[in-house]
Amino acid sequence: MKNSTLVKGTAAIxxxxxxxxxxxxxxxxxxxxxxxxxxxxxxxxxxxxxSVNGVxxxxxxxxxxxISAYKxxxxxxxxxxxxxTVTLTGNKMAANVTTTGISATNGFTPANVSVSxxxxxxxxxxxxxxxxxxxxxxxxxxxxxxxxxxLSSTTGRADTTKSYNFxxxxxxxxxxxxxxxx
Numbered sequence: 625m626k627n628s629t630l631v632k633g634t635a636a637i638x639x640x641x642x643x644x645x646x647x648x649x650x651x652x653x654x655x656x657x658x659x660x661x662x663x664x665x666x667x668x669x670x671x672x673x674x675s676v677n678g679v680x681x682x683x684x685x686x687x688x689x690x691i692s693a694y695k696x697x698x699x700x701x702x703x704x705x706x707x708x709t710v711t712l713t714g715n716k717m718a719a720n721v722t723t724t725g726i727s728a729t730n731g732f733t734p735a736n737v738s739v740s741x742x743x744x745x746x747x748x749x750x751x752x753x754x755x756x757x758x759x760x761x762x763x764x765x766x767x768x769x770x771x772x773x774x775l776s777s778t779t780g781r782a783d784t785t786k787s788y789n790f791x792x793x794x795x796x797x798x799x800x801x802x803x804x805x806x
Contacts, residue, residue, distance in 0.1 A: 668714025672721070672797035675765060678706035691790075698736075699776035703769055708795055710755060710766045716802040718754035721768060725792035732786045736778040739788075742768035742795070754800045768795055 680688040683701045688694050696702065712719055726739050744751050745767045758764050772788065 668717050669711050670713075670717065670719055670797060670799055671709075671711040672795055673709045673711075674795070675707040675709050678704050680704050696772075696774045698774050698778040701771060701773040703771050704790070705767060705769045706795065708766045708768055709763050710797060711763050712755060712757040713761055714757065717799065718756050718802050719797045719799045720753040721755065721766060722753075722796050722798065723768075723770065724794045724796050725790075726770070731788045732774070732783045733778075736775050736783050737788065738771070738773040738775060740769075740771040742770055744768055755797075 680691045680694070681703050682688060682694075688702070691702075694702075708721070710719075710721070721742055721744055723742055744753070744755070746764055751766070755764075755766065770793075772790075774783070
């Protein structure tokens with residue numbers, strides 16, 4: 625009897641071990657799957673291109689064909705107008721148009737000249753930085769105007785034969801952070 629109990633106990637342990645190891649019966653393990661199509665992420669664009677050569681004009685709106693041959697005198701106010709093709713594409717895109725290469729110490733005494741930051745227009749209407757994409761997403765022609773004024777308050781012979789070099793001026797388009805961006 626003792627052997628029979630031992631055999632039955634051993635058999636019960638063996639059956640239990642077999643069940644635990646997956647040898648007998650089934651353990652229900654359900655799973656399911658659903659596919660998703662999250663789409664494709666596409667990057668926007670930011671670019672600025674000089675459309676045509678810019679134009680210099682004097683205070684009377686007269687075109688100056690060769691600015692290097694024009695000699696300014698105190699009281700002169702000259703404007704440079706440049707058309708720029710601006711590409712702004714992106715849901716949260718915004719950018720500032722600025723200039724580089726303009727400084728108060730570029731040849732003239734700083735107190736005797738005034739050079740403006742670019743004034744921007746689109747289709748003749750004044751716009752302000754930051755620029756944003758058009759409703760249609762198309763490129764936009766932005767006109768940037770810089771004003772150079774040889775101030776009439778200049779006295780004596782100050783700044784005679786001086787020059788102001790605009791050859792290194794560039795228009796720069798720089799993205800600005802919008803709400804929701806880091």
